[in-house]
Amino acid sequence: MAHIPDGVLSAPVLATGVAVTLAGCAIGLRALDHEKIPRTAMLSSVFFVASLVHFPVGPSSVHLILNGLVGVALGWTAFPAIVVALLLQAVLFGFGGLVVLGVNAMNMAVPALLCYALFAAIGRRDSRKLSILAAALAGGLGVILTALMVAGSLALSGKEFDAAARLTLFAHLPVMAIESAFTAAAVSLLLRVKPEFLGMPEPQEASYA
């Protein structure tokens, strides 16, 4: 699902994925000023490890994606963060293929970006509740959009969209619920202890050492 292996997608889909991912990375790296580097690395690590967290669902298990959280915290920089984490997952864990890295990154980073837009639109610095609600929505949205984009990639490569979408969406419902709760909890904690992490600085800018 989220990590598509090699040899499934058609060439135009692969090319589109690479193009979108390269463009996103270029914008993301430009936005990566040096105060954002530790945050980007940290969320890249979280994304990298999240795929190892399995939840038993029925006879099987699903794993976290957490692209909503990465998007909310990073914005455009989510692109390079996700590409690095996906590359390491492919090389070290064998999750997903190397040729489809572009498509996989697109399928997870574009939703992350939309989550960022959603969080920026709804979240408010002065309203904790609204921000947490926005985070919960973003956490769920990231998973749903990823599932839809995976189904779309498969459909454009000649698979049946209905079947693929049904499979990917249903399997992701529990992931969606868990990530929604997790993202909300993470954002709630961050708002309390380190609001500047979410691009919501406190009145006095923390001095940079």
Add this chain to the structure above:
Amino acid sequence: MRKRLAILALALTICAPPALAHKLKVFATAIGAEISGYGYFAPGGRAQDSAVSVTLPDGRVLATLRTNAEGEFAFVAQTRADHVFTLDAGDGHVATYRIAAAELPDTLPGAGAAPAIAATPAPQAQTAKGDVSSAEIRAMVEQGVAHQLRPLREQIDAWQEKVWLHDVLGGLGYIIGLAGLAYGLSANRRSKPQASSAMKEARR
């Protein structure tokens, strides 16, 4: 919190879809001419009700099977050739497994022969009670060994997908290293304009 848990529980009970995880694998062994195997997902769960196609190296499709509720499938080989089992879970997961010709009994006709020909009848007719031919003994030994080896091969196959702690730590180390590299590059980029502005100030 209770509400959240209730929603979570609901979602978990609604969804008992075909097993899903991030890596699909196929495992199969041949015991005699009968090839049996199953599709499974790396961290747990079987690939239920998925299509399995059996192809020869030259691209001929011998059969299209479906896995049962346990993710298992079975196929009786008619030729002594490499058999490739491709399992497609339909959601983007595809995996293949190859049964080499050497694993199949040599009583089967070679790859060139028509696959429709049934295996040559075992030479049971000519053996009297308590007297078995060497070919039969060999077949029995081979089957026995294949039986004994199967769990071991399953374990090896599953172990290839185990994620080790050193993989995780290595990945985290890479990310930290990249962050350090990015830091260094950005410091380099920043220090130049700063240096020039400092020089300008010094000139004033």
